[in-house]
Amino acid sequence: MRDFLPADKARRERVLAVIRERYRAHGFDEIETPVVEEYARLHAGIGGDNEKLAFTVLKRGLDADGIRAAADDPAALSDLGLRYDLTVPLARFYASHRAELPTVFRAIQIAPVWRAERPQKGRYRQFVQCDIDIIGDASARAEAELVTASLDTLDALGLEGGWLRINDRRLLDWMLDSFGFTAEERPGVLITIDKLDKIGPEGVAEELRSRGAADSAVDAFAAFLRRPRTLQHLPFGEAHVRAELPEGAPDEVVAHLVGIGAAVAAARHSDEKDAADVPLRYDPFLVRGMGYYTGTIFELAHPSVDYSLGGGGRYDGMIGRFLGQEVPAVGFSFGFERLVELVDLPTDAAASAVVLVHDRDVPVVELLALKADLLAEGSRVRLEQRTKNLKALLERSAADGYTAFATVAAGQARDALELKPLS
Structure with a gap:
């Protein structure tokens, strides 16, 4: 589980913004589900090996004697767990809200999930999944929509030339x-x-x-x-x-x-x-390990790497386990942590982000008035007190995405500010 510095976080958010925008353009709607699900649902035999990696939540109110008494029965110790993917929560969500959703429902889920992995490069215990799913359509149209939306998104991220292995x-x-x-x-x-x-x-x-x-x-x-x-x-x-x-x-x-x-x-x-x-590349030996796949399966490949950037498939049997009747469903998920390392999206050159480097004696009322003027003009503004090493301050500001700076002395008016580019 990782921390992200401001520049890293901003970069991740730019990539996520592109993914959201392209998926919405293809007619998908974003939903949100809780980070926890019932233990029995997460361990219903439909999550494959991921079920073994689920983090469980200890039942509230158990004392030491209760924990010892239930030590050999995981279900007695825990009634909740952190989600290990977004597909099981989606199936529960659809079963709970079917009457409020369209006959064919196109869902976006972008959120963190948790698995008790052995941490290594590209594999983390908390990571973001970017899923799109189509529920209620058993035809090839559903897979085709997923494939075209995902490839279009990959192109928009500057990673043209991707393809899907399909089986x-x-x-x-x-x-x-x-x-x-x-x-x-x-x-x-x-x-x-x-x-x-x-x-x-x-x-x-x-x-x-x-x-x-x-x-x-x-x-x-x-x-x-x-x-x-x-x-x-x-x-x-x-x-x-x-x-x-x-x-x-x-x-x-x-x-x-x-x-x-x-x-x-x-x-x-x-x-x-x-x-x-x-x-598309037909691969008769593509397997994908999830136990809930019932039909089409696919993995996203790109010539720049020798590992997949995402995958998915049809899981027509899953929702029926919660709803009591069969409902066709198919989904695709980007491996965001792998994908984000390959993407280099430029910052918005049209957006003004200004650092006001002020002397120690500038009254706070003047600083906030200048900041308010720049905010009203549509700029992003940070206040920084001048330091001896001005170069280091400006370099850090540029790394955080700021595009210009101005020095501020006491009594300086807005029209006297000289904005200089940060390079």
Whole structure:
């Protein structure tokens, strides 16, 4: 959990302002949920490994004897916990307020979440997530809206050239079934497949055997990984998707993915651009670990880094656990802490931010009158008493985003102030 100095905080807020503005432009509305949720909801088996990282809140009023008595029962010790993502709170929010929301609800959530991570570079115990979700639309339009809004936001942040790896958990499950992996084996198989980029096909096959998977299934999978994929150069579309899968992939799911690609192409390209260059890359081995994904899944990539900048997917089963009836839902989340390190947005050059460097003997009534005049003109104003090291004072002010300064002596009028740029 980190502190942020003024310049860092201002930089983060500029990035967040762009994200909010672009998402709102695409028709999403911002909501806010509490930082805590009920313990039972956070540990309902839908948050994957993140549930193990949840910070819990000790029940109020427990004394030492009560804590000892409940030591072996987490639910008896805690009834609340800090949210570890924004999707579980959104599902609860929608179930609570459905009657007040549109049939298809497009939500923005930008807020901190907490996980008991082992801190390291790019991984923190408190971090900001930037989520957009569409609830109530089961069609490919929902995924296409998320993809286009997210890519448009990435462009607005000066990170053009991003793309999304995309897959569908239904296709992944079908493929594993076709190789002969049982439903009981699937969780462990998915964990191993998720390492394909790191350990390669041979490493995957070896680990699957060590997990006790059937030899026939592992052999079939290994043979599939070794085949030449001659159609990888094709644009995103049906031929591309089918070329990456065994024969007989379910038509409905393939059509859903192809429909997303067609909609994104229509939204992203004009006559002046290459309409074949859709920013989607089909990856039949993309897994994403969250247990609540039921369909399309995607991860955001950018050529400047070798890690994802965000991801998401369809989680049609989650809201039904709170509402008692199935409601389609799909969402995307920026990894803000990773993203913000790559973005270099300029400060608003048109905004005037002035430091008034005053002598010790200038009466406070004069200083505040000058400050009020500048504020009325639309400037941001800071008062600083002159120091021996004026250069250091001005450098610090420039680092904090101030663009000009003026020196103030006793009795100085507003029209006598000489504003000088801070460089």
